[in-house]
Amino acid sequence: MLVLTFVGKGGSGKSSTAINTAVLAMLGGYRVGVVDTDPQASVQLWQAYRGQKDIPLQMCRPAEVRELVDQARRSQFDLVVIDTPPQMDRSTAVTMALADLVCVMTRPGAFDLSVTLSRTRLAERQGVNHAVIINLAPPVRNGVDAPLVADLRDALKINEAACWHGQLTSRVAVPAALANGQGIAEFAPEGLAAAEARRLWAALERRFEEKLHAIEA
Ligand SMILES: Nc1ncnc2c1ncn2[C@@H]1O[C@H](COP(=O)(O)OP(=O)(O)OP(=O)(O)O)[C@@H](O)[C@H]1O
Numbered sequence: 001m002l003v004l005t006f007v008g009k010g011g012s013g014k015s016s017t018a019i020n021t022a023v024l025a026m027l028g029g030y031r032v033g034v035v036d037t038d039p040q041a042s043v044q045l046w047q048a049y050r051g052q053k054d055i056p057l058q059m060c061r062p063a064e065v066r067e068l069v070d071q072a073r074r075s076q077f078d079l080v081v082i083d084t085p086p087q088m089d090r091s092t093a094v095t096m097a098l099a100d101l102v103c104v105m106t107r108p109g110a111f112d113l114s115v116t117l118s119r120t121r122l123a124e125r126q127g128v129n130h131a132v133i134i135n136l137a138p139p140v141r142n143g144v145d146a147p148l149v150a151d152l153r154d155a156l157k158i159n160e161a162a163c164w165h166g167q168l169t170s171r172v173a174v175p176a177a178l179a180n181g182q183g184i185a186e187f188a189p190e191g192l193a194a195a196e197a198r199r200l201w202a203a204l205e206r207r208f209e210e211k212l213h214a215i216e217a
């Protein structure tokens with residue numbers, strides 16, 4: 001079983017990306033569940049809009065996450081996606097430590113970087129893999145990153161933070177899908193936002209396969 005924990009500054013897209021990832025995993029035939037430790041309960045709201053519980057969701061206090069992850073493992077889930085609150089405290093650190101991969105959501109611009117680096121450094125200290133995921137980015141034009149994104153990638157590199165090579169562009173279809181109780185891949189499967197979400201899922205799925213092979217070997 002793979003555990004993906006989404007962390008990052010407030011509003012960086014943790015809940016949206018956790019949901020879009022869980023939906024893609026479900027569509028790919030994986031048994032996926034979501035654990036939400038954020039009292040804002042964004043995923044619960046989305047599930048209410050969805051009107052069905054095909055992706056099981058468990059709200060929980062951070063102290064309960066470890067037991068829930070163990071339960072999911074016993075119930076033979078393939079993937080657990082964990083959404084976390086924006087503020088970092090000891091309990092979010094515990095949730096990070098349970099992850100096979102910590103996805104650090106980040107917007108380009110002046111304010112996210114220091115929060116992002118505090119998360120990647122914590123993951124390093126914990127010995128947990130991390131990947132920064134650039135979200136709410138200006139579009140790539142003619143194959144070239146927007147200057148803000150290029151600057152962010154440079155800063156991440158200098159600080160030795162691992163970054164997914166793609167980006168999630170700011171697109172209105174993303175909140176529209178969520179408000180409709182869908183993932184972007186269900187709402188507008190042919191659109192550019194869904195294509196980016198699939199690219200991210202493909203990268204995350206590779207981690208899954210690597211882990212399975214490591215267990216089998
Ligand atoms: N790629 C995107 N394009 C457009 N809007 C987006 C994108 N990603 C997220 N959003 C929107 O940005 C806002 C913040 O996203 P979201 O709630 O997922 O962030 P969060 O990190 O979970 O926030 P919080 O810290 O409050 O939990 C939401 O309105 C969401 O719909």
Ligand SMILES: [Mg+2]
Pocket residue numbers: 014015016038040042083084
């Ligand atoms: Mg959230």
